Each structure stands twice: as C-alpha cells, then as structure tokens.
Amino acid sequence: MATFDEEEDYLEAEDEHLNDIVSFSSDVQFAIDQILISDDPLDKPDFNAVDYINTLFPTEQSLVNIDDVVNNIRGKIRSLDGEIRDVVREQKTAGEDGKESLQQAQTAIQDLFTRIKDIKTRAEKSEEMRY
Incomplete structure (x- = not known):
C-alpha cells in the first residue's frame, strides 16, 4: 500500500504531465481568460488537484x-453535463441549419x-433575327 507522500508525489507528477499535455501560449491563455x-x-491554467483538495479539507x-x-x-457535474448537452444540441441544430442554407x-x-x-x-436568337 502506498504512503500518503508517495500518493502525493504521484498526483503531482500526473498534474505536471497533464499541464504538459494541455498548455497554451500566453496569448491564447490571455484570450481565454478574457472570454x-x-x-x-x-x-x-495552473490548477493543482492536491492544493485544491487541501483547501477543501485543511484539517x-x-x-x-x-x-x-x-x-x-x-x-456541479450535473449542471455541467446539462450545459454540455445544451451546447451539443445547439451545434447539431446549427449544423443542420447550415446544410439547409447551403x-x-x-x-x-x-x-x-x-x-x-x-x-x-x-x-442570341434576337441578334440572329436582326440580320
């Protein structure tokens, strides 16, 4: 069984790995933050799961x-799932509307x-009749 320190090290390594996978340039991140x-x-962008859990449960x-x-x-998950479903439906409708317009x-x-x-x-026929 892993110790707490080993699990924390693993989570930090996973967090760093995810940051490497999903990272944006400063310009893109700034634009995202503005929108x-x-x-x-x-x-x-610098979310750390361990720090977040520690703020939820400090003792x-x-x-x-x-x-x-x-x-x-x-x-929150149910709410986000509902928002995602709504966006997907809107995108599907927009795609269908786009096809119809095309x-x-x-x-x-x-x-x-x-x-x-x-x-x-x-x-051309009118021109032929003139001559």
Missing part, C-alpha cells in the same frame, strides 16, 4: 463535511445560372 471569466479554481476534522462537498461537486444557396445559384443561360439564348 471565460471565472473565479472557480478548477478553471485556472482531519474538516473531513466530517466530505459528504456535503461530494454532493456539491456532484451538483442547399438553398446551391439551388438559387443553379436557378440563376439557368436564367442567365435563358437570357443569353434569347439574346
């Missing part, structure tokens, strides 16, 4: 409230091409 303004520590006595913390986190534009272009061709044909 997605949040005070939630989970949204910070052994604070572990008495673990059920409340877990329920709050579950509520088809309408293609039909309009074909109709315009047919009209131009018809006008050209009439103009």
Whole structure:
C-alpha cells in the first residue's frame, strides 16, 4: 500500500504531465481568460488537484463535511453535463441549419445560372433575327 507522500508525489507528477499535455501560449491563455471569466479554481491554467483538495479539507476534522462537498461537486457535474448537452444540441441544430442554407444557396445559384443561360439564348436568337 502506498504512503500518503508517495500518493502525493504521484498526483503531482500526473498534474505536471497533464499541464504538459494541455498548455497554451500566453496569448491564447490571455484570450481565454478574457472570454471565460471565472473565479472557480478548477478553471485556472495552473490548477493543482492536491492544493485544491487541501483547501477543501485543511484539517482531519474538516473531513466530517466530505459528504456535503461530494454532493456539491456532484451538483456541479450535473449542471455541467446539462450545459454540455445544451451546447451539443445547439451545434447539431446549427449544423443542420447550415446544410439547409447551403442547399438553398446551391439551388438559387443553379436557378440563376439557368436564367442567365435563358437570357443569353434569347439574346442570341434576337441578334440572329436582326440580320
């Protein structure tokens, strides 16, 4: 069984590994921070899971409230899941609307091409009749 220090070292190594995988340039991070303004520590680019847990449970006595913390986190997860579902639905609808708009534009272009061709044909016939 691993000791607390070994687990903490492992978590820190995993956290560093994730930071290596998901890292943005300072310009991109600045743009993200400007668009997605949040005070939630989970949204910070330098989020550290161990530090976050230690702020939630600074002492052994604070572990008495673990059920409340877990329920709050579950509520946040449900809320985020709902937001994700809404965004996915909106994207699907936008994609379908985009396809429909593209088809309408293609039909309009074909109709315009047919009209131009018809006008050209009439103009040619009119020109032949003049001579």
